[in-house]
Amino acid sequence: MFRGTLKRFCKRYLKVIMGSFGSFRYGESLIGILFVTPVVLYFLIFLLYPALGALYYSFTEWNMRTRPIWVGLWNYKHLLFDRIKYPYFWHSLGVTAKYTGIAMPLSFVTALVLALLINAVKRGQDFFKVAFYLPVITAGAAVATMWRWIYDPLYGLLNIGLKAVGLQPQRWLGEPRMIIPALAIISAWQCGFAMIVFLAGLASIPSRLYEAAEIDGAGAWQKFRYIMLPMLKPTTFFLLVTGLIAAFQVFDIVYVLFRTGGGTIGGPGQAGLTYVLSLFDHAFRYYEMGVACAMSFILFVIILIVTYLQFRFVPQSYE
Amino acid sequence: MSFKRFVVLAVSLVFGAILTTAAFGASIDFWIYEPAGPAGEAALEQLKADFEALSTGNTVNIIPIPKGDFNTKLNIAIAVGEAPDASYLDQPLVAEFAEDGLLDPVPEGRIDESIFYQGALNTNRVGGVLYGLPLTQTCTAIYYNKDLVSDPPETWDELIQVAKEVYDPDKQIAAFGFSWGHYGGGWGAWLWHSFVAASGGQLLDEENQVVSFTEQPVIDALQLWVDLLAYSPFEVIESENSFQTGHVAMMISGPWEIEGLRESWPELNWGVALIPRKAEADFGTNIGGDNGVVYAASENKGLAWAWLKFLTLAESNLVLSRDVMGNFPINLTVAKGEWIGGDEALAAFMEQMKYAQARPRVKGWLKINDEILGAALSEALGGEKTPAEALNDAAEKVNQLLGW
Numbered sequence: 001m002f003r004g005t006l007k008r009f010c011k012r013y014l015k016v017i018m019g020s021f022g023s024f025r026y027g028e029s030l031i032g033i034l035f036v037t038p039v040v041l042y043f044l045i046f047l048l049y050p051a052l053g054a055l056y057y058s059f060t061e062w063n064m065r066t067r068p069i070w071v072g073l074w075n076y077k078h079l080l081f082d083r084i085k086y087p088y089f090w091h092s093l094g095v096t097a098k099y100t101g102i103a104m105p106l107s108f109v110t111a112l113v114l115a116l117l118i119n120a121v122k123r124g125q126d127f128f129k130v131a132f133y134l135p136v137i138t139a140g141a142a143v144a145t146m147w148r149w150i151y152d153p154l155y156g157l158l159n160i161g162l163k164a165v166g167l168q169p170q171r172w173l174g175e176p177r178m179i180i181p182a183l184a185i186i187s188a189w190q191c192g193f194a195m196i197v198f199l200a201g202l203a204s205i206p207s208r209l210y211e212a213a214e215i216d217g218a219g220a221w222q223k224f225r226y227i228m229l230p231m232l233k234p235t236t237f238f239l240l241v242t243g244l245i246a247a248f249q250v251f252d253i254v255y256v257l258f259r260t261g262g263g264t265i266g267g268p269g270q271a272g273l274t275y276v277l278s279l280f281d282h283a284f285r286y287y288e289m290g291v292a293c294a295m296s297f298i299l300f301v302i303i304l305i306v307t308y309l310q311f312r313f314v315p316q317s318y319e
Numbered sequence: 320m321s322f323k324r325f326v327v328l329a330v331s332l333v334f335g336a337i338l339t340t341a342a343f344g345a346s347i348d349f350w351i352y353e354p355a356g357p358a359g360e361a362a363l364e365q366l367k368a369d370f371e372a373l374s375t376g377n378t379v380n381i382i383p384i385p386k387g388d389f390n391t392k393l394n395i396a397i398a399v400g401e402a403p404d405a406s407y408l409d410q411p412l413v414a415e416f417a418e419d420g421l422l423d424p425v426p427e428g429r430i431d432e433s434i435f436y437q438g439a440l441n442t443n444r445v446g447g448v449l450y451g452l453p454l455t456q457t458c459t460a461i462y463y464n465k466d467l468v469s470d471p472p473e474t475w476d477e478l479i480q481v482a483k484e485v486y487d488p489d490k491q492i493a494a495f496g497f498s499w500g501h502y503g504g505g506w507g508a509w510l511w512h513s514f515v516a517a518s519g520g521q522l523l524d525e526e527n528q529v530v531s532f533t534e535q536p537v538i539d540a541l542q543l544w545v546d547l548l549a550y551s552p553f554e555v556i557e558s559e560n561s562f563q564t565g566h567v568a569m570m571i572s573g574p575w576e577i578e579g580l581r582e583s584w585p586e587l588n589w590g591v592a593l594i595p596r597k598a599e600a601d602f603g604t605n606i607g608g609d610n611g612v613v614y615a616a617s618e619n620k621g622l623a624w625a626w627l628k629f630l631t632l633a634e635s636n637l638v639l640s641r642d643v644m645g646n647f648p649i650n651l652t653v654a655k656g657e658w659i660g661g662d663e664a665l666a667a668f669m670e671q672m673k674y675a676q677a678r679p680r681v682k683g684w685l686k687i688n689d690e691i692l693g694a695a696l697s698e699a700l701g702g703e704k705t706p707a708e709a710l711n712d713a714a715e716k717v718n719q720l721l722g723w
Binding site: 063064065066084085087088148149152153154155169171173174175176265266267268269270281284285286287 | 390391393394395397398415416419421491504505553554555557558559561564566683685686689690691694697701716719720
């Protein structure tokens with residue numbers, strides 16, 4: 001009986017996996033199922049099960065050491081409306097939105113400019129690709145240390161540069177209003193991934209389009225405006241969706257910038273307290289795991305809505 | 320009585336008591352932060368061997384855990400019913416664990432409270448009950464640049480006077496700096512507690528049942544920091560290593576700076592002084608460090624307490640704090656002993672620790688410290704509110720949060 005049930009389950013599984021209800025052949029499909037099973041198991045064990053667990057814990061009060069107590073929607077309600085218990089919920093959401101609004105366009109433009117420059121270089125392209133990609137794979141602690149020096153109010157390179165051109169030096173990591181722009185600059189410096197994707201997008205544009213444009217007398221700007229940008233729409237859309245999700249989840253750079261050496265949590269005035277950093281504190285500093293799980297699902301809903309809007313309104317194809 | 324004879328006598332007395340409470344052939348698991356290097360590991364092993372030699376037939380299984388993962392792993396172990404018999408516990412967590420009913424109170428008559436630094440001991444007192452023993456401690460004091468400050472200030476009036484004298488905007492010399500330049504936030508609130516203690520005030524009352532932010536000494540402590548900012552521009556004190564580079568005349572920080580100052584800044588002429596006190600008050604400072612606790616679920620509580628008590632004895636506490644953890648001992652007998660070896664900086668910190676004031680022991684204090692007190696500091700230092708307004712608002716929030 002069990003074997004029969006298992007066989008029926010496998011057949012249905014195969015149908016779903018192969019996507020052909022009437023015409024699949026069992027032997028061929030077995031190979032397919034073998035290929036996808038590790039990923040399916042990974043998804044079930046390491047993604048779906050923890051996600052469902054987190055959803056359950058979001059309805060509980062749980063400090064990770066005693067039994068979780070079911071509290072229904074209490075965590076959600078108090079996160080959204082109780083400014084005494086959770087004074088930084090909306091603040092951290094605002095910080096994250098501001099960061100996303102500044103860092104994403106800045107990274108995008110930087111990545112596109114770098115990709116265009118590298119694309120235009122005749123020799124040594126690989127060197128520049130590696131050089132501009134290095135910040136992505138550099139250890140977070142090293143990045144934070146280096147940028148703390150660059151942003152240093154007395155000896156920092158940036159302030160020395162500002163003074164050299166007659167501008168006022170800034171307290172990049174000390175003045176609350178400067179913190180998000182400072183983080184956005186670091187994000188733009190780490191745009192290597194987007195740059196590589198843009199390069200791939202540029203490489204996929206057929207050369208005949210440029211040739212035809214040149215015959216029609218198009219200059220560099222016209223080629224960029226009427227060929228490159230439209231042909232990069234799928235690439236741009238992909239980077240927009242993944243970039244926005246990543247920006248909403250920004251954590252590591254803020255953590256290492258402000259935590260190293262016993263610093264404050266989100267920097268002066270909590271101006272760098274991003275949503276996920278706040279979530280981390282609730283989970284692993286205050287041991288409010290139920291609250292942290294609720295925060296993660298609120299973020300999930302926000303990202304879901306924003307991503308849906310992107311799919312709905314942002315052009316995805318060449319047309 | 321010589322020091323060695325005192326130690327032998329103390330150990331004998333302790334183990335007389337141990338043998339009456341700890342079962343023969345028992346074993347306990349003890350979780351501790353992973354020592355920094357092989358020397359620390361060897362010292363820890365020696366402590367274990369010494370204890371087991373005295374407590375014949377009993378075993379201590381030492382389980383070192385990296386400090387960064389310690390609390391999370393401990394929580395998980397407790398959640399699945401695998402709690403150790405005893406462990407290290409970060410000071411602010413003692414109240415949390417005690418209120419969750421996870422800890423075994425220190426048995427009546429088990430310890431002599433007079434051998435401990437009282438500030439360190441009090442970090443274990445929750446609702447008047449002692450839930451653990453201090454094992455190591457640390458605190459903050461004032462570092463001063465001897466080339467800029469010839470005579471470190473003892474009182475707040477002197478501190479302001481010195482600040483006025485050393486402040487030099489042309490040479491970019493600030494009077495007073497906070498570690499790493501950050502102000503406000505949880506870290507700033509912890510540092511500022513030193514000045515609250517040195518004002519004669521406290522954050523909560525003795526019973527930890529009434530908020531004391533609104534009392535004048537506490538407001539004065541915040542006003543002092545605001546006043547110091549007039550002579551300490553942010554753009555100078557926020558610079559990396561501003562004290563080390565000679566731009567800051569005085570800074571509040573802990574003993575963790577000593578090694579770096581000696582190794583990386585050998586030409587800097589610096590000293591350590593007590594946190595200046597308000598004229599009519601005694602000295603004061605904050606406290607950090609770690610405690611030892613026994614879990615209520617332990618089946619060998621007697622042996623677990625005996626082990627923790629052993630770690631607080633003069634000789635073993637010195638080994639644990641200095642050689643294993645790189646912190647300061649909590650046993651008064653050893654604290655000013657030969658181990659300091661004429662080191663003025665260490666001696667100053669040991670002296671400062673006598674005046675340490677334990678942070679409040681109420682559930683959720685860490686969050687209050689970060690999100691309410693830290694925010695009040697930011698508001699006052701940023702000029703958004705006066706110290707009195709910021710602290711009154713903070714007190715109101717804490718009262719609402721704790722239902723007081």
